[in-house]
Amino acid sequence: MLEKLAVNAKVNMVYVETILKIIGIAYIAEFATQITKDAGQGAIASKIELAGKILILAMSIPILTVLIETIIKLIPS
Numbered sequence: 001m002l003e004k005l006a007v008n009a010k011v012n013m014v015y016v017e018t019i020l021k022i023i024g025i026a027y028i029a030e031f032a033t034q035i036t037k038d039a040g041q042g043a044i045a046s047k048i049e050l051a052g053k054i055l056i057l058a059m060s061i062p063i064l065t066v067l068i069e070t071i072i073k074l075i076p077s
Contacts, residue, residue, distance in 0.1 A: 015063055025055050 006016045029052025036045040 015066070018059055018063060022056050022059050025052055025059070028052070029055075 002016060002020070003013065006013055029048055032048045033045045033052075036042075036048060
């Protein structure tokens, strides 16, 4: 279904796959954080949150690059 929507919207599937991976990382990191907090390990929970944020940032770089390039093209020179 998502592939059909992406094709109809003329969006590159690489971006859709990347966004889905980012969403997955966010859910897994949040789940792991909550488990470690419930176990009384707040310090480890904060490290898991940080690792999740770094992974999300690293995976979003190609999307951010395309977004910035598109904005630059829209600005009159």
